[in-house]
Amino acid sequence: MPDSPEDRQLRERMRRLDDLLREIDHFKDPQARARTREIVQTLMDFHGAALSRLMERLAAGGESGLAAIDSIAQDDLAASLLLLYGLHPLDLEARVGRALEKVRPYLHSHGGNVELLGIADGVARLRLDGSCHGCPSSAQTLKQTIEEAIFEIAPDLTAIEVADELIVSEAASEPGRFALPILAAK
Numbered sequence: 552m553p554d555s556p557e558d559r560q561l562r563e564r565m566r567r568l569d570d571l572l573r574e575i576d577h578f579k580d581p582q583a584r585a586r587t588r589e590i591v592q593t594l595m596d597f598h599g600a601a602l603s604r605l606m607e608r609l610a611a612g613g614e615s616g617l618a619a620i621d622s623i624a625q626d627d628l629a630a631s632l633l634l635l636y637g638l639h640p641l642d643l644e645a646r647v648g649r650a651l652e653k654v655r656p657y658l659h660s661h662g663g664n665v666e667l668l669g670i671a672d673g674v675a676r677l678r679l680d681g682s683c684h685g686c687p688s689s690a691q692t693l694k695q696t697i698e699e700a701i702f703e704i705a706p707d708l709t710a711i712e713v714a715d716e717l718i719v720s721e722a723a724s725e726p727g728r729f730a731l732p733i734l735a736a737k
Contacts, residue, residue, distance in 0.1 A: 558628075561628065572591065575587050575588060575591075595636075598636070599636040599637075599638075602632070602633070602636050602638055603636070603638060606620060606633075606638050606640075609623075620640050621640065624639060624640050624641060627703070630704070631706075634706065634707060643670055643673075643705055643707060643708065644667070644669075644670050646704045646705045647667055647670060647675050647701055647704070647705050647708070648667055649704060650700040650701045650703065650704040650705060651665050651667055651677075651697070651700070651701070653700055653704075654696050654697055654700045657696055658693060658696070658697070661692075661693060663679065663680065663693050664679070664680050665677055665678070665679050665680075665697060666678040666679075670708075672709070673707070673708055673709035673710070674708070674709055674710045674711070674712050675701065675705075675708055675710070675711045675712070676712050676713075677697070677711060677712070677713055678713070679693075679697070679713055697711070698711060
């Protein structure tokens with residue numbers, strides 16, 4: 552679904568906020584730096600506590616409340632906010648799994664597949680398999696598709712790693728097949 556003008560404007564405002572927060576580190580006055588960080592942290596603590604209460608109240612509403620939480624977590628902006636405050640209802644592995652399910656039809660249409668082997672220390676380990684059908688850009692396109700889908704829903708991952716055994720397996724040596732290299736976080 553294409554972004555709305557409001558979504559684009561909000562993303563631009565978030566980038567600007569990120570720039571402004573980075574500028575704090577360059578304040579010459581250490582007291583101003585400390586005070587500004589304290590203000591931002593106090594706002595974050597306040598918002599986090601309020602969001603936590605909202606989530607608790609929704610969850611207390613039974614199935615309809617849990618359905619509302621799930622619906623909220625499906626919205627990209629709301630999901631980002633929940634992640635920021637550690638309130639996303641899905642754990643990291645479930646979110647990565649959801650991202651892979653989202654891209655799996657695309658991968659299958661190109662003769663590819665992906666399997667989540669596990670997550671440890673913020674690194675998702677994947678096993679990738681596929682056939683590039685003679686197109687040299689297919690491997691790169693599939694790699695990028697997987698990477699974008701995962702980091703969109705799981706920005707708290709530090710890296711994505713392809714299982715070493717696939718890189719040296721028969722899949723890499725068969726004509727028309729490929730193994731994707733390690734995908735690093737942006």
